[in-house]
Amino acid sequence: MTATLTVVGLGSGNPDRLTLGIVKRLQSASAVYVRTADHPAMSALQELGIASQSFDKLYESLSSFPEVYEAITERLLEATRTASEGTEIVYAVPGHPMVAESAVSKLRERCPEAGIALTILGGESFLDEAFVRLGFDPIEGFQLLDASGIRSHQLQPELHTLIGQVYDGFTASETKLCLMEMYPPEYEVVVGHALGVEGEERILRVPLYELDRLDGYGNLSLVYIPASREEASRRRTFARLHEIVGILRSPEGCPWDREQTHESLRKNLIEETYEVLETIDEDDPDHMREELGDLLLQIMLHAQMEEELGTFNVYDVIEGLNDKLIFRHPHVFGDMSAGNAKEALQNWEGMKAEEKRRKGLQPEAESALSGVPRDLPALMKAYKLQKKASKVGFDWDNAVDVLAKIREEADELQEAIESGAPADEQALELGDLLFAAANLSRFIGADPEEALTRTNRKFVSRFHYIEERLRSRGSRPENSSLEEMELLWQEAKAQERGE
Template sequence: MGSAIIVVGLGSGNPDRLTVGIVRTLQQASQVFVRTKEHPVMSVLEEWNLAYESFDSIYESHDSFPEVYDTIANTLMEHARTGESHSEIVYAVPGHPMVAESTVQLLRERCPKEGITLHVMGGESFLDEAFTRLGFDPIEGFQLLDAAGLSSTLVQPQLHTVIGQVYDVFTASDVKLCLMELYPDDYPVIVGHALGVEGLESILRVPLYELDRVEGYGNLSLIYVPRSDEDHLRQRTFARLHEIVSILRSPDGCPWDREQTHDSLRKNLIEESYEVLETIDEDDPEHMQEELGDLLLQVMLHAQIEEEMGTFNVMDVIQGLNNKLIFRHPHVFGENTAKDSEAALQHWEQMKAEEKRIKGIDVQSVSVLDGIPRDLPALMKAYKLQKKAAKVGFDWDNIEGVFAKVEEELAELREAVEQGLDPADQILELGDLLFAVSNAARFIGTDPEVALSKTNHKFMTRFHFIEEQLRNQGRTVLDSNVEEMEQIWQLSKTKSVENLHDLNE
């Protein structure tokens, strides 16, 4: 018989729950290792005068749990390789060896490669006691989560949730903050200590915000969050949003939503995008939250229409986006580096080109100007066209060349108007001027859309000031002349934007 390791489970803490097979294996073993002595069953092993070696000292000599588990697994395998032939090492772990036991998973992965036979004998898991003492049936829907790696994205309110590995109050605090992303602060949760262990068991029902004020956390502690179908708990989940949009489009849903198509929703998508931009300009986070939701609804509706046609669904959209983000950021998710935003942008462009190559697109035959949406606002499109052309050297050396071009186009527009040329020719000359001006934005490092948006806002603020001042005089813009309005306009220029805004409230 070659090298072998037998893993046994010591159960949840009650010695009476040990199986006959596990007791016999421990008593007959020539060498016993235990992951930790901090377990109620260890007192029984000592009553049997069973010699054992614990790995508690390894916890003290390493900085992280992964390092501890790695060292334990390697130590056990080394003893198995160097021990006497026909002898078996017994490794005892708390609970069930296959439940929340990282060292066993490492052994399962490594032993076959080293020619070491691994036997795993079950044991009572802390889950057995949790089902009994907390009184829930896992068939109703159940999830077991690790407190150390807990994320709100893993928690599903409609499932019974047991969170293990809550070793101390600091871990409990992390669990509390995570759960508060989904649950109300006063949501009732249960803390269980040493379930099923006589004299040690403690079951406390507390509001979520008190989770880190409970005493007694240790190796035998868990947190239980009962399942709930309450809508207000599901309202913060993406799954609920997907479900609602699907219902709206269903035969029993909303007649308006059912009638919508990609074409009919097109204008809504544009309008909602601009409403989000408005909240950004106004620096209004509360309003931005609402408008981002409206924009997300448009994305969900378009994806739902395609899901009904069987082409793709919103999960495909998310997967495609995730793949793209990871692929185009090799300096974050790969081995490349980027010391600044310019280097990061270069990586992005290189990976875009690589994507085209993978798709079989001949990069050499693709125009430099490709990739700009056809229906972008004209000023934004002009800016993007100029940026792409500049990347291949089709550009002025400095902004003085841009100024000269603006003056040239302005002169041509003036000439077209003065000579009374065809309106179509005047429009083209105006377009040339705007195109040249947008180049100035690129040279000063801003987006012309942003610049013009700020000027629009400034104009509106000052014009509202004119209207307000006239109202104070009992008049309106309709019964005043341009000279009077210009005088008030000049006055508005002496006021700060903030003061003008206050006057318009």
């Protein structure tokens, strides 16, 4: 029979709150270890003559909290393994052993593997004091977060939120920055130091932006963010967006939104996509933010329609996307590697094919051209079709050969026009010429859609120059000769070149 290991809680800080059972366990132990000697309850242990060893030096010698907790776990396991049979090792921690004690969680996992009997005796948690001293009922909705690992996506303004382990000013600053992603700078928060400890307790109410300007942060400090049911606090949450879209589509919502179908909103989805692209071209972040919201609304509406039918909801969409991103990035979330973008793309394509196999499909039996959306803009679709064909060797050898093909197609178009061929035949020849031009783009490393967009933009800029110059002369394009406009066109080109 080996020694046993018992973990006890020293309570929130008031020595008078130590339970009689825990005191007896400490007095009878063959060895007592404490996570830190910097705790108010340690004075009671000293008065009772209970000797202990702290792990404070580990915090000084190791560079991160995970390393500290791993070291504490190893030392306690070793101490228990080497102790005399039938004796008891006690490990005392601040507060309750099961609240914000990583080493205790590790012991619960590893003691059974090591054949060590582990007992955990609860003490008063800092939560008990927080509920009383800060005056809120957790049944209204409550979450407890760790300042060292807090993330903005965890925040839920409609819940009472306690953030523990705010050890110092730096941690308070990091906490503030995270909170300000969800709450306004003026939102009132509460800082509590040594709650329930006579002579040491301090409770301060400050606007959020002042959180890291306070002194006195330490082992017994926490931050409390009161729950808010106000609309302003929920505006930045995805859950609120989902709720609003559901209301708009409800019988009590907007008549126009209720009438929409996938088909009626199809054109809106396309238009909003192109409006986002326009903001990218304009390099206008403020406008982009607005247009991305409009595009997101279209996605939310389509997902809401399916939610009403019971097929799926937007959270199913998010889950599917998360799964896909993780699966197709084995070089990030798995054991594969990718040293550059080309290797990463190869991994993506490989995992994409594996997804199809898992669905019972045979990617090897599919056409090399499969996967190109039917309704893509024609120029973009031509580019993607040619790119897929090139992967299986159906391609020109070089750009010179493609240029020769473009000249050939131009000659055929000219012949069709000069011979008076039917309009449909001329259109087909024009399509061949455009298709060949799109093919050339791959050989010179240009996207044909982007190249034509730049040319369109250039044309608009130059034509606006012509209109402005003519307007300054009291004229308009329709009242001017082609020669006059051509001269202004050349002026615009010269200005672009800085001449």
